[in-house]
Amino acid sequence: MSNKSKGSKAERELLQMFVDNHFRAVRVAGSGVMENSDCDLLVGKVGGKYAIEAKSTKKTSKYITKEQMNNFMVFSEIFGLEPVIAIRINRLGWFFLKPSDLEDSGKNWVANLEIVRTKGKRFAQFFNLNNIDKDIDGDLLNIP
Numbered sequence: 001m002s003n004k005s006k007g008s009k010a011e012r013e014l015l016q017m018f019v020d021n022h023f024r025a026v027r028v029a030g031s032g033v034m035e036n037s038d039c040d041l042l043v044g045k046v047g048g049k050y051a052i053e054a055k056s057t058k059k060t061s062k063y064i065t066k067e068q069m070n071n072f073m074v075f076s077e078i079f080g081l082e083p084v085i086a087i088r089i090n091r092l093g094w095f096f097l098k099p100s101d102l103e104d105s106g107k108n109w110v111a112n113l114e115i116v117r118t119k120g121k122r123f124a125q126f127f128n129l130n131n132i133d134k135d136i137d138g139d140l141l142n143i144p
Helices: 003-020 066-079 113-119
Strands: 024-027 041-045 048-057 061-065 082-089 093-097 108-112 132-134 140-142
Touching (some): 003 024, 048 061, 066 108, 082 113, 093 113, 108 113
Antiparallel strands (some): 024 041, 041 048, 061 108
């Protein structure tokens, strides 16, 4: 399986995670391939709208170029979205980080295993999920 297809599979898995948790979510066409696709997913729910940069690795560190991160941050700011780095580490699962959690390695930003374990949060933690949600009008809904 090519790196592109592995990345696409991880993005689809992440998209489904958001949908299963009552977010509205879309994959960005051409993410990682086209020049002006600066994030992988756009997701939202009452109370939060996010630009997601998804990464998947079997190694203990994941590097993101400074140019890619800068483009991602500018994109997020222009659209008023909270930027989120989602990292899937094989056999450990998904972790969610703020861009400020990443470490500067010189020419790249890096999320290593230590950063992921100490600063990363699981899906429900990061997005403050609980059993009570609000619909679009602000009325309380009980969502399992």
